[in-house]
Amino acid sequence: MTARAWLANHDRCRELASPDIFNFVISVFLVIGILVSYLPQHFKIIARRSSRGLSPMFVLLGTVSGTASIANILTLPESTTDMACCKEIGRFPCAAALLGIAQIGVQWSCFFFIMLLFLIFFPRNPKPDQVDEQDANLPTWKEAVLVLAVSLAFFTVALLGSIIFVYAVPSHVRSWANFLGLLATGLAAIQYVPQIMMTWKLQETGSLSVPMMCIQTPGSFVFAASLAVRLGPGGWSAWGLFIFTGCLQGCLLAMSLWFIWRDRKAAKAADEHGASRSDEQTPLLHNDTID
Structure with missing residues (x-):
């Protein structure tokens, strides 16, 4: 390590030794918020005992993207410097410095659990004659297993690659980290395309949790701002x-x-139509009884 690099790291450690309490509270709130935001999705799949409505490609790309993201932040020189500073600063400053890593780690863990639930509760149709026309175009069990296999394979590649770049060729570690970040960004962008297509095909949300998206959509921008300030x-x-x-x-x-609003409007119209028909028939039935 050059003298300039050592001084830069030393200055960074001195900066981390006095964490900003406000930023610390916000970061802790984000970690808890990320965990809470995924709970509705976990609960919905378990409660319905079905992952119908979730696209295998959405789950696969989300899992691989999350793996690339956690590998990215763990190998970024800024992050490795922060982790190294934990040897020089106290426990609280160390915890505050690593909250950015914890945020992405929690998100990756939660989505990985979604992938497992997707596989465990993947709908199976034992008899072909029980499959309606809509379900015939849905993903198969082999596709669900392939999601798990590819996810585990990429995790292994990312882990081994990160170890090699960090310890064997540290001069290229930033390029590796940026590659992982670009890969994560690209997969995250593509990730929602198959899910949008699946939801549009079904014309319903299925096991996709709307409360999760209501929390995560604005939370993504807050999360990005938090990481931008930190990194x-x-x-x-x-x-x-x-x-x-x-x-x-x-x-x-x-x-x-929009699908939920449309379905509720249609259900309300059907109920009103049924009530109207009931009101029209009631006097006639009553007169027949008297006669």
């Missing part, structure tokens, strides 16, 4: 991902809300 312009590949995600998830949320 600065050099960490653009980390916080840029969440700006993309917020915009695309907002489109999916708008479509889902």
Whole structure:
């Protein structure tokens, strides 16, 4: 390490030794918010005991994107410097410095759990004659298993690649981190396309949680701002991902809300029509009884 690099790291550690309480509270709130935002999706899949309505490509791309994102922030020089500073600063400043990593780690863990629930509760149709025309075009069990296999394979590649770049070729670690960040951003952008297509095909949300999207859509922009403040312009590949995600998830949320409003309006009209027919028939039935 050069003298200039050592001084830069030392200055960074001195800066982290006195964490801003306001930023710390906001960061903790974001970690809790990320965890809470995914709970409705977990609960809906478990409660329905079905992952129908979730696109396999949406789940796969989200899992791989999350893996690339956590590998990105763990290998960024800014993050490794912060982690190294934990040897020189106290426990509280260390915890405050690593909250940015914790935020992405919690998000990755929650989406990985969605992937597992998607596989566990994937709908199975034992008899072909029980499959209606709409379900015939839905994903198969083999596709669901493929999602798990590819997710685990990429996790292994990202883990081994990060270890090699951090310890064997550290001079290229920023390029590796930026590659992972770009990959995560690109996959996050593509991720919502198959889910939008799936939701549009079904004309319903299925097991896709609207409350989750209501929390996450604005939260993505807050999250991006938090990471931008923590990592600065050099960490653009980390916080840029969440700006993309917020915009695309907002489109999916708008479509889902429209489907819900349409279905409720149709159900209300059907109830009113049924009540009207009942009112018309009641006097006739009453007269027949008297006669």
